[in-house]
Amino acid sequence: MTNTQIKDEIVRLLKSTKREYIEDVIDGLEELGFFEAPASTKFHLNEAGGLAEHSLNVCKVALMLRKQMIEMKPEIEPHLPEDSVIIASLLHDVCKADIYKKAVKKRKNVYGVWEDYDGYEVDYSSFPLGHGEKSVIVVLRMGFDLSDEEIMAMRWHMSAWDLPFQSPDIKGNYNAAKEICPLCSLVQSADNLAANMLEYKENDQDLLVRTY
Secondary structure, X not given: OOHHHHHHHXXXXXXXXOOOOHHHHXXXXXXXXXXXXOOOOOXXXXXXXXXXXXXXHHHHHHHHHHHXXXXXXXXXXXXXXXXXXXXXXXXXXXXXXXXXXXXXXXXXXXXXXEEEEEEEEEOOOOOOOXXXXXXXXXXXXXOOOOOHHHHHHHXXXXXXXXXXXXXXXXXXXXXXXXXXXXXXXXXXXXXXXHHHHHOOOXXXXXXXXXXX
């Protein structure tokens, strides 16, 4: 899909929720530069438009998992509303929309010669507030009303990767959220599968370059 097609599909999915003020969210994503930002500096989808592509991948996987989980355990359906799955999965990484800045970086090519290449660096100075929690706050500031479950799923989508330097109280909150919010596990799983399977490039291991 082209970047334009990805954007159109994200907008379509967001509008399909028929949630109040969803148009404000779409406008807010535009203002943040969400559709032009990369998903990372050097890992998955580290290219213009990568963040939107990753978010759409997560949403597609999340909707697929929702369908399969409901087939296997029908009683879980009320805990996984389709609109909540779309909202939480598409918006879980809004926190990244304003942290990547274009930069000229260096790497050694296949001949061992240093060369310049266009890449990205991270700059947290605009709103240094963590990861999942920043996504929640940014969306709430757009005037959009997130449910408790959506907030928990977005806040904790990084799973244990966001916990090593946190307090015991925060670890306790994370464990409690997992127990009471199936949407948390769904978004975590979809994020992991999208980043490490859908967006994995086999030739990454064969590139004879060293980047910094």
